[in-house]
Amino acid sequence: MASKAERPIxxxxxxxxxxxxxxxxITHRATGFILATAGMLTLLWWLSSIGGGEESYQTFLTYVVxxxxxxxxxQTASNWFxxxxxxxxxxxxxxxxxxxxxxxxxxxxxxxxxxANRTSAWLVFIAAFTATGxxxxxxxxxxxxxxx
Amino acid sequence: xxxxxxxxxxxxxxxxGHGSEHWINQxxxxxxxxxxxxxxxxxxxxxxxxxxxxxxxxxxxxxxxVPMILLLVSVFWHVRLGLQVFIEDYVHNEGNKLALLVLxxxxxxxxxxxxxFTVAKHAxxxxxx
Numbered sequence: 001m002a003s004k005a006e007r008p009i010x011x012x013x014x015x016x017x018x019x020x021x022x023x024x025x026i027t028h029r030a031t032g033f034i035l036a037t038a039g040m041l042t043l044l045w046w047l048s049s050i051g052g053g054e055e056s057y058q059t060f061l062t063y064v065v066x067x068x069x070x071x072x073x074x075q076t077a078s079n080w081f082x083x084x085x086x087x088x089x090x091x092x093x094x095x096x097x098x099x100x101x102x103x104x105x106x107x108x109x110x111x112x113x114x115x116a117n118r119t120s121a122w123l124v125f126i127a128a129f130t131a132t133g134x135x136x137x138x139x140x141x142x143x144x145x146x147x148x
Numbered sequence: 149x150x151x152x153x154x155x156x157x158x159x160x161x162x163x164x165g166h167g168s169e170h171w172i173n174q175x176x177x178x179x180x181x182x183x184x185x186x187x188x189x190x191x192x193x194x195x196x197x198x199x200x201x202x203x204x205x206x207x208x209x210x211x212x213x214v215p216m217i218l219l220l221v222s223v224f225w226h227v228r229l230g231l232q233v234f235i236e237d238y239v240h241n242e243g244n245k246l247a248l249l250v251l252x253x254x255x256x257x258x259x260x261x262x263x264x265f266t267v268a269k270h271a272x273x274x275x276x277x
Contacts, residue, residue: 029234036227044263047216050203051270057200093185100178107175 024121028099031092039089042082090135095128174229180222187215204270213271217264224260228252 016022042064049060062068064082067075102120105111111120191212195202206212231252239245 029230032227032230033234036231040223040227040259044259044266047207047263047270048266050200050207051266054200057203097182097185100182104175104178 019118019121020125021117021121024099024102024124027095027125028103031096031099034088034092035096038085039092042085042089087132087136091128091132094131095124098124098127170229170232174226177222177226177229180218181226184215184219184222188219207267208271208274210271213267216267220260220263220267224256224263228256 045064046060049056062071062075063078065079067079071079102111102124105120106117111117191206195206207216232249235245235248235252239248
C-alpha cells in the first residue's frame with residue numbers, strides 16, 4: 001500500500017488554467033461560508049434580540065444599524081463594521097443564490113457546453129453584483145441619508 | 149483507494165456509502181433555502197417599519213414563526229452538508245479534519261436549537277415588557 005501522504009489529493013487546485021467557471025465554483029464555496037457564519041450569526045442575534053424585548057432589540061440596533069447622535073467611538077466603528085459585513089453578506093446571498101440555481105440546472109445535465117458554461121458563470125457574477133448594487137443604493141437612499 | 153475489502157473499510161479507505169443521500173439532501177435543503185430566504189426578504193421588505201413593536205408582532209404570528217423555524221432548519225442543515233464538503237476537501241490532516249467536523253456539528257445543531265427555541269418562546273410566551 002502506497003503511503004497516504006504521497007497520493008495526489010482532490011481537488012487539484014494548482015493544475016487547471018483559471019477561468020470564470022472556476023471562479024464561480026470557488027466563490028460559491030466562499031460565499032457559502034460567509035452566509036453560514038456571519039449571515040446566520042447575525043440572524044440569530046437579531047431573532048433573539050426581538051424575543052428579548054424592547055431594550056435588547058435597541059442594543060442590536062445600536063451596534064448593528066445606527067447608534068444615533070450620541071454614539072460612542074466603539075459604536076460608530078461597530079456600525080460601519082456591520083454595514084461592510086452586510087454588504088458582504090448581501091453579495092454572498094445573491095452570488096450563492098444565482099450560483100446555486102446554476103448548479104441545480106447543471107445537476108439536470110444541462111449547461112455543460114464550454115460556451116454555455118462560461119456564459120452562465122459570467123451571468124451569475126453580473127447578476128450578483130447588479131442585485132447587490134441595487135440593494136445598497138436602495139438602503140443608502142432610503143435609510144442612510146448619505147445622498148442628501 | 150481501498151479495494152473494498154473489509155480491512156480496507158476498517159482503515160477508512162474507500163467510500164462510506166452515503167454519497168447519494170448527502171447529494172440529494174444538499175439539493176433538497178437548497179430548494180428549501182431558496183423558497184424560505186426569498187419569503188424572508190419579501191416579508192421584511194413589506195414591513196411598514198422596523199420598530200420593536202412591529203417586528204415583535206410580526207415574528208409572533210404563526211404564519212411567520214413557522215416559516216422562520218423551517219428556514220433555520222433548512223439553512224443549518226444545508227450549512228452542515230456544505231461545510232462538511234468544504235472541510236473534507238481542504239483539510240487533509242485527519243486529526244484537524246475530525247476536530248473541525250465535530251465543531252461544525254456543534255455549531256449547526258447549537259445554532260438551530262438556539263434559533264428555534266428563541267422563535268418558539270417568543271411566539272408562545274410573548275415579549276417581556
